[in-house]
Amino acid sequence: MGEPTRILCIDDEQNVLRSLTRLFLDDPYEILTAPSAAEGLLILAQSGTVPVVISDYRMPGMNGVEFLGEVRKRWPDTVRIVLSGYADTGAIVSAINEGQIYRFVAKPLNDDELRVTVANALERYELERKYHELAEELRRKNDESTALNRDLERRVAERTGALTTQNRLLTESLGILDNLPMAIVGMDPQGTVFQCNRKGMVCFGSRIGPVIGANRRDVLTEAQNRLVDEVLEKSREAGNGSASAFDGVHQAVLERNPYAADCVILVVHEVSSGG
Numbered sequence: 001m002g003e004p005t006r007i008l009c010i011d012d013e014q015n016v017l018r019s020l021t022r023l024f025l026d027d028p029y030e031i032l033t034a035p036s037a038a039e040g041l042l043i044l045a046q047s048g049t050v051p052v053v054i055s056d057y058r059m060p061g062m063n064g065v066e067f068l069g070e071v072r073k074r075w076p077d078t079v080r081i082v083l084s085g086y087a088d089t090g091a092i093v094s095a096i097n098e099g100q101i102y103r104f105v106a107k108p109l110n111d112d113e114l115r116v117t118v119a120n121a122l123e124r125y126e127l128e129r130k131y132h133e134l135a136e137e138l139r140r141k142n143d144e145s146t147a148l149n150r151d152l153e154r155r156v157a158e159r160t161g162a163l164t165t166q167n168r169l170l171t172e173s174l175g176i177l178d179n180l181p182m183a184i185v186g187m188d189p190q191g192t193v194f195q196c197n198r199k200g201m202v203c204f205g206s207r208i209g210p211v212i213g214a215n216r217r218d219v220l221t222e223a224q225n226r227l228v229d230e231v232l233e234k235s236r237e238a239g240n241g242s243a244s245a246f247d248g249v250h251q252a253v254l255e256r257n258p259y260a261a262d263c264v265i266l267v268v269h270e271v272s273s274g275g
Contacts, residue, residue: 003048003049004028004029004030005028005029005030005051005122006029006030006031006032006047006048006049006050006051006052007024007029007030007031007032007050007051007052007053007054007118008032008033008034008040008043008044008047008050008052008053008054009021009031009032009033009034009054009055010033010034010035010036010037010039010040010053010054010055010056010059010064010067011033011035011055011056011059011083012035012036012056012059012060013056014035016056016083017033017035019109020033020054021033023111023114023115024115024118027115032047032050036059036060036061036062037055037059037061037062037063037064037066037067037070038061038062040053040055040067040071041067041070041071041074044071044074044075044078050075050078051077051078051079051121051122051125051126052078052079052080052081052118052121052122052125053068053071053078053079053080053081054081054082054083054118055067055068055080055081055082055083056082056083056084057082057083057084057085057092058084058085064082064083064084065082065092065100065101068080068082068100068101069100072100077125077128077129077132078125079102079121079122079124079125080100080101080102081101081102081103081104081105081117081118081121082101082103082104082105083105083106083107083109084104084106084107085106085107092104102121102124103117103120103121105117174197177197178197178198178199179198180197180199181199182199182267182268183196183197183199183200183203183204183267183268184196184197184199184200184265184266184267184268185200185204185211185216185219185220185265185266185268186265186266187216187266190215191215191216191217192213192214192215192216193211193212193213193214193215193216193219194212194213195212195265196211196212196219200268203268204219204220216228216266220268223247223250224250224252224268226247227245227247227250227252227268228252228254228266230245230252231243231244231245231252231253231254231266232254234254235254242254250268251267251268252266252267252268253266253267254266
């Protein structure tokens, strides 16, 4: 079970305190009483959560408005109610306007009015409590969202950096391939050409047109295709490893592509008959 709903009543007249205790006897409240402002502050410091404080205005030492002002400083969420005669209304209205007091209840007390006032005060306290809980939950969610966004930005930056590096290496690799003196053709297991360097484009493109996307049967010569078939067969016999073949005029070398294991790269060297 949670904490009881505590109400603190402060008055220097014991009969008033007894009357207040009897008034709320049938309500689910724990009524705390104190005969002075000093004792009231001590009880508040020792009693945990006290949603509502009811104080008489005319008390020796510290009057009700001064007492409730101190309560506001130390326990700002507590709802504060002052009891007083009509002669004190000027000072009390001023305190209400300053935000120190939630409600003023005139003496002699009307039991029904006071009970309604306390019920409204507790409702106000509960609404304020829920508001603060929701505000804290929202702040926590915002903090979590900010942390997630920062982590996402970090990951995106890292991934972008990695992709930039990979793209630079790929560009450099393609530049190296384009400057090699032999034709290099990349193809998938079905024989579709997906990569061809500048030498390959010159060797094969002038004969059939676009090379990328074409079938190797259309790109390579009959002798070169026989050589590729021989290399592929040797690769299968070797457990899909690297292989090479030479027909006296052309040399074909098959290397498994580390970035796409099912694709192969064919390097065709044109060897002069006197070499």
